[in-house]
Amino acid sequence: MYFSLSSLIFLPLLLQSFITSVSATYWNNTKKFDLTITWENYAPDGFSRKMLLVNGQSPGPVLEINQDDLVVVKVHNQSPEELTIHYHGTPWTDGVPGVTQHPIKPGCSFTYKFHATQYGSFWYHSHHRGQIEDGLYGAIIIHPRPHEPNPFHLISDDKETLREIAKATKHVKPVVISDFVHLTSTEKWDMTVAAGIEDSCYDSILFNGKGRVECLPKDVVEANLNEIQKSYLDCLPASALNAIAGGLGNEEALLPGTFSGCKETEGQIEVIRVSNKHHSSSKWVAFDIVAAVNFVNGVFSIDGHDVWVYAMDGSYIQPQKVQAIAATNGDRYSILVKIEKSGEFKMRFNSNSAPQIITGHAILSVEGFGYAQEVEPWINLVGIPVSKDVVVFNQMVAFPYPPVSISPTADVTFNLSMEIRGASYLWALNSTGLMSKDLDEQRPTLFNPQPYVHNNVTISTKLGQWVDLVFVAAMFPQPPHPIHKHGSKMYMLGTGTGPFRWSSVEEAAKEIPDQFNLINPPRRDAFLSAPADKEPSWVVVRYHAADPGPWLLHCHINNHMVGGMMMVIQDGVDAWPEVPEEYAEGGDGE
Known part of the structure; x- marks a missing residue:
């Protein structure tokens, strides 16, 4: 996402139809929210386990605000775990431990503040270890300014239809979809480390925090699969994941029922x-x-x-x-x-x-x-x-509306080599892993920048530069990774197979122009990398380093992120932001 330094937009919790929703009526107002995080028994799919609840529910309350509002969110940590909540925007309220803040300790509070300069659909979630899998997330709706240019006339030119569309979007309803597992994130991670095998199997799919375990009959499953898929049926076996990492794992350390078996539940349907x-x-x-x-x-x-x-x-x-x-x-x-x-x-x-x-x-x-x-x-x-x-x-x-101009060339290019680093749960975004537990415990980059440090887990740019990131799936076979960049949004320039053998996008585009879009590329804050089946693959994105500060770049698969697939971007090291007094190291936003 792209925001000015005074901006911030959330990415958090799930949502239910009965979830508390706070609506904003006027623009340029201050909207205040209190979120209390507790550790309680909860059964979103009919199976009860300990979860992180937000104001007694998961997903948490829908935060409904208007563009240009000043938003103040006070988080009260009444759980036994340290935590943070990630919102998009200014560096001191981005909510990433080890990057923008120290974790919020049990019994303590932290206040996040931002101007909602963007509009649209966002969400907020924990960015501490695997806590997103424990239910700490929720939806955000930011209503656009009344005269924000919109594309609805491209759907219909009928005035009555356009009035109906305007009414519908004014009352937009969030539908938050999540995958749910019956192990807590700590239980899951401890098992993964002991076995050396990534746990890739989930128990249910939730809509707005509701769902149930559905055990599909074998004949129904087989009727929908090709011959290769039939050999796996319900879930890819642990042995297959173990083989990807060279067979180094210990399958006996996996908990019973993790990769096999199914017991239906009677959870609610949204x-x-x-x-x-x-x-x-x-x-x-x-x-x-x-x-x-x-x-x-x-x-x-x-x-x-x-x-x-x-x-x-x-x-x-x-x-x-x-x-x-x-x-x-x-x-x-x-x-x-x-x-x-x-x-x-x-x-x-x-x-x-x-x-x-x-x-x-x-x-x-x-x-x-x-x-x-x-x-x-x-x-x-x-x-x-x-x-x-x-x-x-x-x-x-999916071209931006209205059209957006980007620089035809980049000022700097970074080539990132995505690969597995040992066990099947250990991944690196650029050859070297950055483990979540190590990042969470370090002094936040916001207070301790390291301009132009040369290592595989840090990128440094100057303010105003246009930056190309080339993501190469260097080892294969390799699944696609959902890559998320905090801060400014990325423009999706191109993708291909084989090694990226050019020194720049401009050089590559001259040789294979059909694989690039430098005129009106799609704009995202997350994208899915290209799968690498029998050879390497690559994806190129471009962004504008307009917001100085530290931003996280990571795979959004929780197992991969906690297992090292992330790095820190230091944008604008020549114009590092001055941190407001209330967010200085040790501050709580008040």
């Missing part, structure tokens, strides 16, 4: 109700789809309904009319749905990632449009369209 009280022929509703998943990539769809994707990662795009959206860790998609029929329609999220076959759903319940109608799904069990007529959202043509 129901989103739409009523046609005014008996119109059609109605528009808007949803913010927040992929608060930790590991499971999947495909989202609503049975029998087309959706218009009008924003991606909190920024407007040229709208796309689709029936399915592939989503990965941290993605946000704002969608419009035209309602013209009654009935109960499944909102699906079906895994399309290799390690596990897992599905979840919510119900879109519509009343007042005549007789209920039955419809067929757009996607199958593993997220594949059921016919060639099903259109899947295409990120590569």
Whole structure:
């Protein structure tokens, strides 16, 4: 995301239909929130375990504000664990231990403040170890200024339709999707370290904090798989993950039921109700789809309904009319749905990632449009369209709206070599891992910058430079990684296979111009790297180092991040920001 130094935009907790939501009515106001974090028993899918709750719930309250508001969030840590909460924006409130602050100790509080200069769909979450898997996350809605340019006229030129769309987006509803595991993050990590094998299997998919364990019959599973997938069925076996790292792990250290077995639960299913009280022929509703998943990539769809994707990662795009959206860790998609029929329609999220076959759903319940109608799904069990007529959202043509100009050249280029470093849970973003436990305990970079330090886990730039990051999947086979950059957003320039053998993007674009977009590239704060099956692969992004300070760059798969797949960007080392007194080292924001 791109913000000025006085800005900050959240990335946090999940959400439920009954979740507390605080709405902002006027712009340029101060909005205050209190979030109390506790460690309690909770059963989002019908299975009870200890979780980090926010004001007694997970996901936490929806933070609903307006663009240009001053936002003040006071976090009270009443849990037994140290923690931080990550928001996007100014460096002293970005919420990353070892980078922008010291962790909030049990019994203590910390106040985050920022101006919401951006608009759109965001979320907040813990950035301490694996706590996001314990339920510490939630949704943020930032309503745009009344006259912010929007792309809705590209959907329809009918005035009544545009009024309906404006009304729908004003009352946008978050739909937060997450994967849930029955182990606490500490139990999971301790097992992973003891076994030397990454735990890639989850128990359920939650919509707005609700769901259930669904045990799929073998015949149903097999009917949706190709011959290679059939050999795995429900979950990629531990032996396969162990083999990726050279067979160094100890499978006997895995807890029973981690990679096999299934016991159904009776958790609640989220129901989103739409009523046609005014008996119109059609109605528009808007949803913010927040992929608060930790590991499971999947495909989202609503049975029998087309959706218009009008924003991606909190920024407007040229709208796309689709029936399915592939989503990965941290993605946000704002969608419009035209309602013209009654009935109960499944909102699906079906895994399309290799390690596990897992599905979840919510119900879109519509009343007042005549007789209920039955419809067929757009996607199958593993997220594949059921016919060639099903259109899947295409990120590569998700052009920013209004158009955004970027520099045609970069001032500096960094080549990053993504690879596994020993056991299957140990990863490096650039040849050398930076373990979460080591980063969390170090003196924050904000107070201890190291300009131009030369190592594999730190990047330094000057203020105003345009920076190219070349992510190379150096070892193969290697899965795709959802890479998230804190601070300013990235522009997706190009991707390809084989080694990146050029000294710059400009040189590469001259040789293979069809693989680059330097005119109107998609803009994101997270992206999925290219898989490397039989040879290396690469992805190139460009960003503007306009906000001086320390920013984290990491894989958003929680296992990989905690296992070392991250690094620190020091933007604007020649103009390092002066930290406000209340955020000076040892301060709590007050």
